[in-house]
Amino acid sequence: MSSTPHRRHAEVSGAGFAGLTASIALARQGWTVRVHERAEVLREQGAGIVLWQNSLRVLDAFGLIDEINEGSMTPPFYETRMQNSIVSDEAMPDIWWRTMTRPFLHSVLANAARREGVEILTGSTVAGATEQGTLWLEDGTEFEADLIIGADGVGSPVRDSLGIEFDRQTSRDGISRFLVPRKKAELQAIEPDTDWDNMIDFWNLEPRVLRVLYTPANENELYIALMAPSDDPDGSAVPIDLELWKSIHPQLAPVLDEAAKVEGKYYGYQTTRLEQWTKGRVALVGDSAHAMCPALAQGGGCAIMNAYTVAQAASESDIAGIPAALVEWERVERPITDRCQDRSQEYANTRGMAYGNQFTGDVNETTLYDPTNSHRHDAVV
Ligand SMILES: Cc1ncc(C(=O)O)c(CO)c1O
Numbered sequence: 001m002s003s004t005p006h007r008r009h010a011e012v013s014g015a016g017f018a019g020l021t022a023s024i025a026l027a028r029q030g031w032t033v034r035v036h037e038r039a040e041v042l043r044e045q046g047a048g049i050v051l052w053q054n055s056l057r058v059l060d061a062f063g064l065i066d067e068i069n070e071g072s073m074t075p076p077f078y079e080t081r082m083q084n085s086i087v088s089d090e091a092m093p094d095i096w097w098r099t100m101t102r103p104f105l106h107s108v109l110a111n112a113a114r115r116e117g118v119e120i121l122t123g124s125t126v127a128g129a130t131e132q133g134t135l136w137l138e139d140g141t142e143f144e145a146d147l148i149i150g151a152d153g154v155g156s157p158v159r160d161s162l163g164i165e166f167d168r169q170t171s172r173d174g175i176s177r178f179l180v181p182r183k184k185a186e187l188q189a190i191e192p193d194t195d196w197d198n199m200i201d202f203w204n205l206e207p208r209v210l211r212v213l214y215t216p217a218n219e220n221e222l223y224i225a226l227m228a229p230s231d232d233p234d235g236s237a238v239p240i241d242l243e244l245w246k247s248i249h250p251q252l253a254p255v256l257d258e259a260a261k262v263e264g265k266y267y268g269y270q271t272t273r274l275e276q277w278t279k280g281r282v283a284l285v286g287d288s289a290h291a292m293c294p295a296l297a298q299g300g301g302c303a304i305m306n307a308y309t310v311a312q313a314a315s316e317s318d319i320a321g322i323p324a325a326l327v328e329w330e331r332v333e334r335p336i337t338d339r340c341q342d343r344s345q346e347y348a349n350t351r352g353m354a355y356g357n358q359f360t361g362d363v364n365e366t367t368l369y370d371p372t373n374s375h376r377h378d379a380v381v
Pocket residue numbers: 048049050175213225227294295296297
């Protein structure tokens with residue numbers, strides 16, 4: 001902790017997973033923190049999420065694991081099927097992972113941020129920031145800070161106001177995501193030999209590319225995601241083309257019927273890579289810095305892990321040294337996320353997860369990283 005009387009202050013743009021995680025971590029290190037969320041109501045619109053141990057360790061460091069466990073689950077297996085025959089059942093006994101809904105994770109983080117004294121302003125639309133530490137809103141209001149966190153998503157106004165250059169690559173596939181009731185008894189009645197608590201990745205590459213990712217999120221809610229190429233108008237349609245999806249997977253009819261009732265949105269896979277993640281007193285984390293394809297389910301995980309480490313790195317510095325501490329943070333922490341983006345993009349481009357047994361070897365590098373015991377503390381990186 002700094003011995004100066006000035007309490008360090010951070011302004012954060014975006015109250016998603018990255019912004020809330022950075023806010024909690026900073027507040028716990030004695031900072032005053034104000035988060036700006038452009039939405040009028042603080043909530044998460046997304047469907048489901050898988051968290052692996054890299055992000056779970058951060059939640060554990062915040063003392064949130066009991067709360068997380070109560071609203072989440074670990075499916076017995078990650079099952080991969082090709083044309084409905086099982087390719088692999090991965091138990092991953094050495095990896096800590098949980099599935100849950102995004103609204104649930106968001107509420108756990110938002111409540112924790114409030115408990116830590118973080119000020120959350122909704123309906124507060126950030127327009128940009130300067131590298132000297134001024135954040136400004138669309139209405140012209142300015143806020144001064146020792147540290148600014150741009151956690152404002154793939155279209156980040158903080159990033160773009162600073163003129164940070166990026167490269168964006170799109171992949172040919174994309175996905176629509178839904179939260180629906182589990183309907184476990186009905187599914188069981190249709191296909192009794194299946195363990196409907198498993199996460200099941202139903203791939204079909206022939207006669208056309210259609211994939212259903214079935215992820216139980218808790219006792220009552222199922223996260224179901226439907227993947228198709230963006231140039232397939234029926235596969236990518238939302239509300240979903242119920243007859244098409246039921247014709248491929250009739251055993252999923254009870255939950256597909258539910259997904260068809262939801263408005264939903266189709267998202268094309270893309271990867272955004274930045275020239276730099278920091279500028280002066282500003283650091284970017286989450287989709288503003290490293291949006292990735294979801295194949296390895298690490299977009300949220302990397303957001304949470306990088307939000308945590310940037311907060312730690314800034315807290316270990318004195319106020320004058322923050323810009324240099326951010327540069328050093330990026331040097332040490334970024335490569336693992338770069339590699340995760342590369343691997344996720346490769347899987348998205350090749351559809352390689354269809355062949356099963358994917359969660360082994362180098363692919364698990366991100367999962368196995370412990371951000372609470374960062375490489376920053378090692379002598380050799
Ligand atoms: C857990 C997960 N895995 C893989 C994908 C994927 O699209 O490859 C998605 C979609 O968001 C997931 O949510």
